[in-house]
Amino acid sequence: MILTLLILLGIWLVIDYKLGRKQHLKSIVKPNPPYRQSNLEVFTRGQDLFNDMFTEIKNAKKHIHVMFYIVKDDTISEKFMEMLIEKAKAGVEVRLLFDYVGSFKVKRKSINALKQAGVQIHFCHIPKFPFIFYSSQVRNHRKITVIDGVKGYLGGFNVGKEYVDLDPKLSPWRDYHLKITGEGVEDLQTQFLHDWFESTKTNLLQSKIYFPPLEKGNIKHQTISSEGFLLEDTFSDLIKKAKDSITIGTPYFIPSNRIFSDLMRALDRGVKLTILVPKNADHPLVQEASYRYFRPLIKKGANIYQYMKGFYHAKTFIIDEKICDLGTANFDRRSLFLNHEINCYVVDQKYINKMIPIIQNDLEDSRQLSLKDLNKPNPFRAIKEGIARVISHFL
Template sequence: MAIFFLVLLIIFIWMIVDYKLGRFFHIRRMKKRSYPTRKSDIALFITGQKLYDDLFYEIKNAKKHIHILFYIVKDDNISNTFLELLMDKAKQDVEVRLLLDRIGSVNLTKLMIQKLKDSGVQFSFCHVPKLPFIVYSINERNHRKIAVIDGKTGYVGGFNIGKEYLGQDPKLGDWRDYHLRIVGEGVQDLQTQFLQDWKKATKENALDNDAYFPQQLPGKHEHSIVPTHGVFLQDVFIDLIRGAKSEIIIGTPYFIPSRKLFNEILQAAKRGVNVHVIVPMRADHPFVKEAAIPYFKPLLQAGCNVYRYYYGFFHAKVIVVDGEICDIGTANFDKRSLFLNHEINCIITDRPFIDEVRESLLRDIDFSEKVTMDFLQNRSILQRLKEVFSKLISKLL
């Protein structure tokens, strides 16, 4: 028995050292990437059906090249429809590159991968776990969702590909998410980021191919694309919160901020900013709901409002500040997005578009239950124990 526990202790220590060293060397080699302010026409999708209808239409009508990166593509009917579309276009001599996260899309079968390649789709997994820091690399995921069609139409946001995003998972119900369609100058930045991720995964450098960057006319919405790599995201969020004068609305499926970021929210409330946080009532992963609850009491004590969305599952990643600046993308308001995942967000400063996003969030609040002190004080002992455990592992949730 003593040997057994010694082995467990050695494994535990090795995992901690692996993670710490992996994180250390990752930070050392990461450089901050930034894209300039652009002008594009931007459309908002909050249901999977409308997004898929639009995206699939663009794929069907692609003439030259299709570049797509998702964190998750499932093994189900809608995923197969999506993959069949890509295979059909590849057979029509359209260049198709499909990049998927190795862990997020683990359910994609070897048979389907071979079918994709046989049809002419250029396929690769990214962020494949590897030595010497296997524990860290398993957790360092590419969480981005990027689609670029003919270099002219781009998509970025919270949706992946699977039946649950159409509301077809009975445990989660209707799926609420925020996703953007971008046409205009900003597409070149989505294209650049995709090709950088593609190069890292495949060693193929297509960044200098002008065919992937057709000339784009400016649109009406001012914005900038912001990629992060397990670093820099905390600074982005803190800058947004520090700039708030009257109102912050945060929508996120996983509210597990760092201490520094959480303190900025409390400081904003202290200086009179109205803070609203929307989270889901249901959970799609173990312990993430429990990990958020310990933050609720300090928020309520500071005068903030917390809402639990009950009309299905709330997966949106969105921040609106003062009705003047809006952040929508792939990054959750949690430690995994802050310190592990590679993410991509879009910061928008166009007031009419932000008004649309804000109105959508207010409708989401209408379908939410407001968290009260009574709710927090009446939690069971089992619930509180789950929360303690969730806090211990919150960096990896």
């Protein structure tokens, strides 16, 4: 009886996922974002980022739009929400969007306090029928903050104590987050309002008050959003164009078969491949899921490094030191095929020359992984690798 139920459950999950994805793909419109000129500032420490962001929020005059995947229930998130409450009470429009699964720890008491102060708050991507399993897996993983339509942020940091080095298990937390001023803020505002419309059915995209005139900055870039589609094409195209080097920084390395093949062929062409991942994982099995890719890549000559100085959560992708991607997408199947992400692709050499020393510094705080390390007899690890292989699409 139990076996029969498990088989039926498995069949239902497969059907739910396939039909849900089919419906999802029908609704996607391939974006064609323009190149922009903005000024970009990179933050690698949470405390520095939030000091800057909170100051900008306090100085907001008209509207504050915030989307985070994870907001924890701790002192940092309380400070964050108290600040938004103060701004709403002062007459500033505040819209707050949380992912339903990522921010499930936010208390009802906190939500009520926000609403009572005038903050417009909604949870997005709530699992729904008829494809409840598929919709539960498609998360909004974007982190977007837009202040008065003229200053914006995107990157890897969420809101919680671990992101400001207050969690002993994951400290210090290493991440990359962008502050954008200039033309590119329009794209962040547009994406936030698209997500707001999807969640609330309130269309503010035509409201000019949220799109003030913006001056050109010094750095050429393109902001591309993805929804479980397009990201694989984007990454694949970049890998195929690589002539000299590819550098990948990611907390989770679980590529699709297509991306993995692209990387192997790049190594055959003589491209230098460097991958930086954390030594310690923050989720079960994600590390073991990467090992089956690391072994053949190392055999081909790839350099794999494990970050030793805390937890590495940054997401970056640099091609030939001429194109630099920084955003919310991890180098894994969940970001490729499930999550809603937003990435900034920079083609300005001066900016990239500033990013390279940051990556190099992180590599110096890392240890190179060898085949000997990965092939040491370890039955427990072998079992975990086997499990991770089966469920790697959802890790």
